[in-house]
Amino acid sequence: MKIGILGAGSIGSALARKLSAAGHDIQIANSRGPHTIDPGIVASGARAVEATDVITGIEALVISVPLSSVPAIKALIADLPDEVAVIDTSNYYPLRDGQIQALDDGQVESVWVTEQLGRPVAKAWNAILAGSLETKGTEAATPGRVAIPVAGDREVDKAVAMTLVEATGFDAVDAGSLGDSWRQQPGAPAYCTDLTRQELAAALRAARKDRVPQRRDVAMATITEKIEGGATLTSDDLVELNRSTYN
Template sequence: MKIGIIGSGFIGGALALKLSAAGHQVKIANSRAPETIDAKALTSGATAVWANEAVRDVDAVILSVPLAKIGSVAPLLADLPKNVAVIDTSNYYPHRDGKIDELEAGEIESLWVSKRLGRPLVKAWNAIYTASFDTQGRPSNAVNRIALPIAADSEKEFDIARELVDATGFDAYYSGPLSESWRQQPGAPVYCTDLSRAELPSALASAKRERLPELRDATIRAFVSHMESEGGELTSEWTVATFRSISARQ
């Protein structure tokens, strides 16, 4: 598959590495020049390009940028053919993105992004922490493989995302239409809790939308405290345990 990735941070860079290693043709871009992309993201065959090149002649575009920057990405997708799947990995964190009135009022993050882009999208890879994404991928037949939720309104777009999620080492699970994607937002029981495919359905069902902002912010406070008072490393084990503990307060 031909894939363009916009965003070369932790998740974008890891996606470039994993998907190209799986045999896909990957182009990756950021908001600057190709030479500013970390060389590690290119070690399995991905190509660094300008942003406008990343969306040309592709089957899927993956957006891995801070949610506050989504507006700057929209012009790049203006002429993108309708049959190209757009997959969004972003999450809303007010301390990073600034407060966005619509989201503060409860609008679903993915629907807000879709409006800004002016086209449908798929929500995937947003519900796994960087450390787990880097280290916990497993072959398709592995026992207790971590499953990731995918929200989509189109079966075709879901199928594309499912293939790519599997290529990165994780089971793909349909979490519902985009209108239900709040179930995988920060604070939800499936968010960064490294659940198996068998565990995911009940976790999705147990999410309480009105509690998500409070639990999201509690997680941030726990992270800050861990780093400042304990000087602790944000390992996969610590982060998963913390996300599980806090999201259990649903």
């Protein structure tokens, strides 16, 4: 499949490498131009392109930019045909994205993204840390395989997103509509806790909407305090912290 990836940071670059390795035809862009893209991504087989060229000829687009950059990319994807699946990896943290108008705590991030872009999106890979995405992918049917939730309103978008999640080495779990995707946002038991398919399905069901923003903020405050105290947190440390805070 020919796939565009907008955003070449921790998540976009890991996806470019993994999807190239899985045989997909990847073109990837950031805001500063192709010459600034990590040569390791290009070595994996992906093409580094200008942001204005990232949608050319693609069958799917992954958007992996900070939530605050989403309004700015609307113009870049304005000519993308309606049938192309757009997959959003965004998460919202009030502390990190304080410069944009804060989303209400009851607001669903990817619903906001779809409103900003004026087109449907599916949500995937938001609920896995970059460190786990890089290192924990396995072959299908491997015991203990980590699962990733996928939400969306158009079945065709969700099907594409689920196929690509599997191609990156993870079980894809149908998490319902975009409106349901608060169940996979920061603060929910399914968020970045590296669960198996069955555990993830149970975690999605167990989420309580009133608790999610509070627990997100508790985890963020704990992480900030530890880092300011000089601690170095690994991806596995963060998964453990999420498991104990979000359950």
